Amino acid sequence: MTTPEQADDTTAARTAALARGVRETEQHVAADGWDAPVRVFALVRTADALAADPSLASVLPDDGGDPDHLTAVEQEGLPNADSLEDLLAQLAWPDAVDGAAVVVERLVVPPSVEAELANGDAADADSRAAVEALSAHPEARDVRIAVGVLRTGESWCALRARTHDTADQVVGGPDTVPGLVAALGATLE
Numbered sequence: 001m002t003t004p005e006q007a008d009d010t011t012a013a014r015t016a017a018l019a020r021g022v023r024e025t026e027q028h029v030a031a032d033g034w035d036a037p038v039r040v041f042a043l044v045r046t047a048d049a050l051a052a053d054p055s056l057a058s059v060l061p062d063d064g065g066d067p068d069h070l071t072a073v074e075q076e077g078l079p080n081a082d083s084l085e086d087l088l089a090q091l092a093w094p095d096a097v098d099g100a101a102v103v104v105e106r107l108v109v110p111p112s113v114e115a116e117l118a119n120g121d122a123a124d125a126d127s128r129a130a131v132e133a134l135s136a137h138p139e140a141r142d143v144r145i146a147v148g149v150l151r152t153g154e155s156w157c158a159l160r161a162r163t164h165d166t167a168d169q170v171v172g173g174p175d176t177v178p179g180l181v182a183a184l185g186a187t188l189e
Contacts, residue, residue: 011154017068018043018148019156019172022101025072026146026158027167029103034142034162036105038084040091041072043099043148052096070148072101084183091187099150100187102180109140145177149185157181 021043029039046060046069060071081087084104093100113134134140142162149155157176160169175181 011152013068014150014152015154015156015174017066017070018099018150018154019158021070021072022146022148022156022158023170023172025101025148026103026144026160026170028072029146030144030160030165030167034105034144034165036103038078038087039103040075040078040087041101041103041148042075042093042097043070043072043101043150044096045069045098046071048096048098070098084180088183088187093188097151097188099148100184101146101148102184103144103146104180105142105144107135107140108143109134109137113137113139145180147177147180147184149181149188151188153185155181155185 025041029036045067047067049056049060049071061069078087079090081090084102088102091100144160144162146158147155148157155174156172157174157180158170158172159176
């Protein structure tokens with residue numbers, strides 16, 4: 001029987017491995033620069049991948065003996081979708097996949113600016129005028145969002161602002177982008 005302390009340690013270890021994996025995935029994507037399309041990754045435990053195919057040792061990163069270490073495998077040939085939500089709704093993962101990650105760029109503004117624009121001339125949030133108004137606003141910021149979720153429920157988010165485009169200024173947390181965490185988690189059910 002697992003004690004609550006052991007369960008907490010296990011969850012903490014998985015969360016730490018996921019946080020490291022999401023940061024590494026975001027850095028991998030960042031190396032290609034900005035204005036990139038959505039990128040999706042399967043997350044697999046490195047030890048399990050090596051056990052299934054020892055020949056992968058020459059291409060997988062050294063896990064340092066960490067049984068929770070994750071390797072991100074980029075998915076190519078994604079289905080066509082009109083939105084990120086539509087894309088995620090089309091994804092499903094085999095049991096061998098321990099989690100999933102997605103990296104997407106978005107334009108963000110403070111909530112007060114969204115409210116201001118929603119009450120102004122660009123009241124239709126889906127209109128081209130609203131998007132143009134948000135894009136032109138002086139407080140608008142480009143951000144890259146990387147989110148990872150494990151089948152066991154742990155999640156991690158990493159955010160990088162274009163105006164602070166260095167690895168040491170990437171911020172993160174388990175539920176920084178809760179809607180995206182939930183949508184990505186649904187692909188694992």
